[in-house]
Amino acid sequence: MSFASLLYPNKQGDVHIEDSNVLISFQPIEHLADTILRGHIQLEPNAVHLWGIELEGSPWCITRCSEWLDEAERQRATRLIREQDRQHYVLAHGGLRAILSRYLDVNPDEVSLGRTEAGKPFVAGDVRGHSAITFNLSHAHNRALIAVSKAQEVGVDLELVRSNVEVVKLSERYFAPSEHAVITQATEAQRAMIFFRYWVVKEAVLKAQGIGLRGLSDCEVVLGQHELNGDVQVRLGSRFTAPLHVCLLSCGEGWEAAVTAQDLSVMKQGE
Numbered sequence: 001m002s003f004a005s006l007l008y009p010n011k012q013g014d015v016h017i018e019d020s021n022v023l024i025s026f027q028p029i030e031h032l033a034d035t036i037l038r039g040h041i042q043l044e045p046n047a048v049h050l051w052g053i054e055l056e057g058s059p060w061c062i063t064r065c066s067e068w069l070d071e072a073e074r075q076r077a078t079r080l081i082r083e084q085d086r087q088h089y090v091l092a093h094g095g096l097r098a099i100l101s102r103y104l105d106v107n108p109d110e111v112s113l114g115r116t117e118a119g120k121p122f123v124a125g126d127v128r129g130h131s132a133i134t135f136n137l138s139h140a141h142n143r144a145l146i147a148v149s150k151a152q153e154v155g156v157d158l159e160l161v162r163s164n165v166e167v168v169k170l171s172e173r174y175f176a177p178s179e180h181a182v183i184t185q186a187t188e189a190q191r192a193m194i195f196f197r198y199w200v201v202k203e204a205v206l207k208a209q210g211i212g213l214r215g216l217s218d219c220e221v222v223l224g225q226h227e228l229n230g231d232v233q234v235r236l237g238s239r240f241t242a243p244l245h246v247c248l249l250s251c252g253e254g255w256e257a258a259v260t261a262q263d264l265s266v267m268k269q270g271e
Contacts, residue, residue, distance in 0.1 A: 024251045025269060026052035026143055029091045032098050033061050040105045041270075043133065043150045046263040050156070051099050051146040051270035052251065055091045055139065062087055065094020068108040092139040096146055099270065103133050103148060120210040136207055138257075145251070147259050148270065155208030155260040157200040158251065167195035176220040196256040197221075201246055204260040205234060208244060 032053060043049065057065070066074065073093050080086045097108040100123065104111060114124035123133050132151045137144065138158040145158040168191065171180040179198055183191050198221045206215050218237025234246055245264040249257040259267070 022050075022247060022249050022267065023269075024050055024052045024145065024249050024257065026054045026251070028054050029057045029065070029095050030061050032095055033057070033064050039102070041102045043103055043148065044266055045151050046261075047149065047266040047268070048154055048259060048261055048264055049148045049268060049270040050249070050259065051095075051148070053092070053095045053144040053146070055088045055095075055142045055144055057087070057091050062090055065098075066090050068094045068097045068111075070113070088139060088142065088144075092137065092144040095144060096135070096137050099146055099148065100133070100135060116210055118210050118212050120207065120212075138203075138207075143251075143255075145249075145257055146270075147261075149261055152262045153208050153210065155204040155206065156258070157203035157207065158255065158257045159196045159200050161192050161196045161254050161256060163192050165192060165195070167191050171195055171198075174216050176217070179221060193256070197248070200256045200258040201234060201248070201260075204258040205236070205244060205246065208260040 041049075066077075069077070069090065073089075077086050077089045077093075080089060094108070097111045100111045101108040104123070112124040113121050115121055121135075121137070123135070133148065134150065134152060134154055135146060135148045136154050136156045137146050138156050139145070140158050141160050143158060143160075145156055147154045147156040168180075168184055171183045175183075175198065183194055183198075186194050201221050202216060202219045203213075205219050206212060209215065215237075220235040222235065234244070236244070244260050244262060246258055246260045247264050247267065249259060251257045
């Protein structure tokens with residue numbers, strides 16, 4: 001996997017994004033759940049480690065991941081209507097705890113998580129001096145993508161491109177006029193991909209800032225004029241308080257993903 005290009009805010013406060021060709025591989029959750037004691041992972045300051053997980057697990061794996069969750073997470077899982085959604089939730093959040101346990105040097109069921117007022121999860125308490133560890137989780141359909149960093153907030157989003165989504169109506173309601181115009185002017189075959197590329201960048205930025213979807217109107221994405229994989233800019237409104245770097249990720253055909261942090265100069269696939 002190649003390292004990401006270093007991205008930087010321009011003089012007008014925009015954020016430039018370049019197609020970095022950062023390739024994300026997705027490992028089976030069974031492998032991750034069965035190798036949690038492989039060893040402690042050292043995380044360089046401001047580095048970002050990216051973990052891809054396939055959320056298809058055996059009954060043993062689902063039970064094990066469920067045992068690692070706290071009571072609030074278990075209750076949330078039981079409220080999901082579809083059995084597949086419940087399993088994916090358990091496996092994604094159990095996988096998150098398995099990954100964090102290796103950075104925190106504790107067992108997965110000892111990972112204590114809290115939430116900010118805006119709902120963003122964080123590592124709660126001083127876990128053996130590792131309280132500076134930050135993370136973000138996104139899961140879609142049968143995959144999860146997790147970003148782990150240190151001493152900086154990080155946001156990540158993963159989406160499956162779906163052609164049955166009414167992207168024109170959604171972009172008209174939730175996106176900036178310029179973004180909606182690009183989608184309506186694109187060919188029918190390109191519209192869904194462009195919509196979800198906008199979405200993952202916006203979502204990653206909002207999650208890194210801990211703002212949530214209420215900040216959609218203050219985050220405008222500008223795609224390159226000549227090629228969809230070329231230069232991208234993100235124009236940030238007044239509610240955004242920190243400069244950000246954003247990187248598009250390659251997760252295979254039919255998927256869009258992005259990661260955001262203040263520093264992306266060191267980024268690699270978690271193992």
